[in-house]
Amino acid sequence: RKRINTQGLPYPPGPKPFPIIGNALDLPRESPWLTYTDWGKTYGDIVHVQAFGSHFVIVSSEEVAAELFEKRSKIHSDRIVAQMTELMGWDYNTGLMPYGDKWRQHRRLVHQKFRAEAISQYHPVIMKNVHSALRNILATPEDFLVHLRHIAAATVMSIAYGYEIAPTNDRFVTIVEVAVAMLSQAFFPGATLVNYFPMLRHLPEWLPGMGFKSFAKDCRMLTDEIQNAPFELVKQRMLAGTALPCVTSELLDRVEPHGDTKEQEATIKRVCGIIYAAGADTTTAALSTVAPAMLLHPVAQKKAQEEIDSVIGTHMLPTFDDRKRLPYAEAFVRESMRWHPGAPLCKFVVYIVKDEGEACPSLALPHGTSEEDVYRGYYIPKGATVIGNTWAMFHNDTTFQDPDSFVPERFLNDDGSLKEYPTAYFGFGRRICPGRSLADAEIWATTVSVLSVFNVTQSKDNHRREVSVAGGYTGGLVSHPLPFKCDFSPRSKATLQLIQESSQMI
Numbered sequence: 464r465k466r467i468n469t470q471g472l473p474y475p476p477g478p479k480p481f482p483i484i485g486n487a488l489d490l491p492r493e494s495p496w497l498t499y500t501d502w503g504k505t506y507g508d509i510v511h512v513q514a515f516g517s518h519f520v521i522v523s524s525e526e527v528a529a530e531l532f533e534k535r536s537k538i539h540s541d542r543i544v545a546q547m548t549e550l551m552g553w554d555y556n557t558g559l560m561p562y563g564d565k566w567r568q569h570r571r572l573v574h575q576k577f578r579a580e581a582i583s584q585y586h587p588v589i590m591k592n593v594h595s596a597l598r599n600i601l602a603t604p605e606d607f608l609v610h611l612r613h614i615a616a617a618t619v620m621s622i623a624y625g626y627e628i629a630p631t632n633d634r635f636v637t638i639v640e641v642a643v644a645m646l647s648q649a650f651f652p653g654a655t656l657v658n659y660f661p662m663l664r665h666l667p668e669w670l671p672g673m674g675f676k677s678f679a680k681d682c683r684m685l686t687d688e689i690q691n692a693p694f695e696l697v698k699q700r701m702l703a704g705t706a707l708p709c710v711t712s713e714l715l716d717r718v719e720p721h722g723d724t725k726e727q728e729a730t731i732k733r734v735c736g737i738i739y740a741a742g743a744d745t746t747t748a749a750l751s752t753v754a755p756a757m758l759l760h761p762v763a764q765k766k767a768q769e770e771i772d773s774v775i776g777t778h779m780l781p782t783f784d785d786r787k788r789l790p791y792a793e794a795f796v797r798e799s800m801r802w803h804p805g806a807p808l809c810k811f812v813v814y815i816v817k818d819e820g821e822a823c824p825s826l827a828l829p830h831g832t833s834e835e836d837v838y839r840g841y842y843i844p845k846g847a848t849v850i851g852n853t854w855a856m857f858h859n860d861t862t863f864q865d866p867d868s869f870v871p872e873r874f875l876n877d878d879g880s881l882k883e884y885p886t887a888y889f890g891f892g893r894r895i896c897p898g899r900s901l902a903d904a905e906i907w908a909t910t911v912s913v914l915s916v917f918n919v920t921q922s923k924d925n926h927r928r929e930v931s932v933a934g935g936y937t938g939g940l941v942s943h944p945l946p947f948k949c950d951f952s953p954r955s956k957a958t959l960q961l962i963q964e965s966s967q968m969i
């Protein structure tokens with residue numbers, strides 16, 4: 464299909480396309496962020512590639528992101544839905560819906576429940592789950608990643624469904640993890656031919672090359688279950704009078720009996736299904752960065768601990784009321800987010816955590832254009848996929864001097880007060896993550912609580928030699944650290960007691 468450049472203007476610069484297939488052979492199936500970053504260095508902060516008539520624009524600077532995603536948000540807030548997304552049943556997801564009335568309706572509901580002013584109602588559940596993780600880390604420190612990951616899933620399931628997840632292998636959590644992993648394999652351009660040639664979906668499954676069909680069918684069963692299973696559980700509990708207050712029960716209470724109740728319930732199912740799908744795995748990935756951030760940066764770790772000790776003392780665990788009084792700890796949290804941005808639905812490079820640490824690139828969930836646009840004299844067609852390269856923005860040395868180093872001080876003014884914080888971590892413009900205040904609260908509470916009670920250090924072997932940290936991050940739409948070893952030791956007798964007694968604090 465040929466797309467006409469109606470304005471006769473050049474596309475933004477990029478690698479030279481071949482006839483018909485365009486840059487299809489250049490588009491990487493694996494680790495696209497590496498190639499995109501190289502293109503950014505070669506061609507500039509706005510790059511264009513095309514494949515089989517589909518156009519892709521890659522944005523590598525905050526300046527271009529602000530112009531396209533903020534100032535021109537009316538044009539740059541669509542999503543280009545890959546065929547596989549739909550075939551796998553992921554199109555129920557607010558984040559993957561095209562810009563329009565249905566998206567607005569879903570987004571409004573998520574916003575009502577998760578806007579910044581609404582988050583304090585969730586502080587107790589966040590702290591309860593953080594404290595429980597501290598006790599679990601004390602009991603089985605070797606499973607610290609499991610315990611940190613539990614915080615996100617437990618919090619979001621409690622908020623969405625009033626449901627307490629099992630300590631391990633929870634059924635609902637597992638379904639989301641598997642379905643997100645499947646999406647991550649099939650979502651990005653170049654993952655499968657059906658994303659370029661939608662008509663392939665009509666060919667029979669037994670033909671060679673049609674493996675995507677059974678893959679999509681398996682995933683659809685999971686995406687149906689994500690929406691239905693916890694929703695039905697809440698309905699049963701409401702009938703039995705045992706439901707705990709949660710987003711699902713509150714929205715069900717507001718169902719208009721004289722309206723289309725089926726459609727209203729379907730909307731609630733989709734919205735709550737996405738809170739749990741968008742909010743668990745992403746936050747988990749961010750929380751998992753707490754340990755490498757502390758382990759690899761002992762000086763910053765100690766400085767943050769000294770601040771916590773001097774402001775709160777060693778006989779109390781931090782609370783949200785302390786947040787404003789801990790600027791260095793806040794800067795530590797922000798630097799962890801910059802150093803390893805954990806945007807969802809993005810690909811990260813697998814990296815080895817060496818002593819000095821290496822960062823992971825990420826790409827935020829791509830936007831799409833609903834109209835053609837002209838920027839800096841370049842033509843951007845309607846229906847183009849516009850990708851904000853968060854990692855490139857967080858790791859450019861103009862904004863962040865020596866970007867691969869972990870320096871919390873970069874977020875502090877000379878007087879110790881906090882500087883403004885770049886928000887690209889949570890995406891851009893009208894599609895910016897509506898759950899960001901909740902996620903931010905969880906990341907802060909977890910980091911500061913772990914800092915307050917534990918020293919995180921390198922593990923030692925039987926000969927008391929330090930075990931080198933050989934870990935890394937998984938690839939995929941959401942990236943998690945690969946298992947690695949480190950020691951969590953209570954900082955003192957007082958902090959040991961604090962952890963042990965933390966269950967009585969909320």
Ligand code: HEM
Nearest residue numbers: 558741742745746749805806828889890891894896898902
């Ligand atoms: C550390 C955790 C999280 C990160 C890094 C993150 C990041 C993001 C990013 C980068 C986007 C795409 C923004 C864009 O298109 O420009 C997004 C969208 C979204 N996020 Fe999050 N998120 C997190 C947690 C959450 C939580 C806790 C929730 C739910 C309560 C949530 C719900 C959503 C939804 C519904 C969308 C789709 C928004 C839309 O397309 O309009 N996220 N998130």
